[in-house]
Amino acid sequence: MALRNIREMGDEVLNKPCKEIKEMTPRLRELIEDMIDTMYEANGVGLAAPQVGVLKRVVVIDVTGEDLFVMINPEILETDGEQTGHEGCLSVPGKSGIVTRPNYVKARALDIDMQPYEVEAEELFARAICHELDHLDGHLYVEKVEGSLVDVTADEEEDEEE
Numbered sequence: 001m002a003l004r005n006i007r008e009m010g011d012e013v014l015n016k017p018c019k020e021i022k023e024m025t026p027r028l029r030e031l032i033e034d035m036i037d038t039m040y041e042a043n044g045v046g047l048a049a050p051q052v053g054v055l056k057r058v059v060v061i062d063v064t065g066e067d068l069f070v071m072i073n074p075e076i077l078e079t080d081g082e083q084t085g086h087e088g089c090l091s092v093p094g095k096s097g098i099v100t101r102p103n104y105v106k107a108r109a110l111d112i113d114m115q116p117y118e119v120e121a122e123e124l125f126a127r128a129i130c131h132e133l134d135h136l137d138g139h140l141y142v143e144k145v146e147g148s149l150v151d152v153t154a155d156e157e158e159d160e161e162e
């Protein structure tokens with residue numbers, strides 16, 4: 001298991017657009033495996049490559065702890081509805097804010113073997129997809145917060161950071 005250092009807000013790598021992935025390589029596979037380890041170790045529900053300093057279009061998401069999605073070159077195809085709730089980010093530790101997102105998302109991506117698939121997501125999973133894809137375009141959820149960011153104390157910290 002190899003953990004990578006999670007970049008925090010203020011690090012300019014988090015504000016840059018990521019490049020499309022053309023082919024799977026051993027180095028890229030290692031990156032993805034490290035991202036998965038790093039996400040679970042940090043109790044996150046999602047992690048995007050720029051959060052570990054790599055400007056490539058790949059995210060990993062697992063909102064239940066047993067349903068891992070590797071999404072390479074992900075794209076949102078459809079959205080529907082609305083949900084308003086707390087959101088956090090591993091790159092903005094100790095903070096949380098209210099963000100409105102679609103309640104339903106249909107997305108397309110490539111898996112770790114570069115095979116295309118589609119996924120339909122609702123609620124937290126839909127929120128995580130939107131949050132992680134924003135990272136790939138250099139955006140953080142703090143840009144979308146309604147009101148202000150609030151401090152989350154250690155004992156009430158939710159396991160929903162992305």
Ligand code: ZN
Nearest residue numbers: 089090091162
């Ligand atoms: Zn995030």
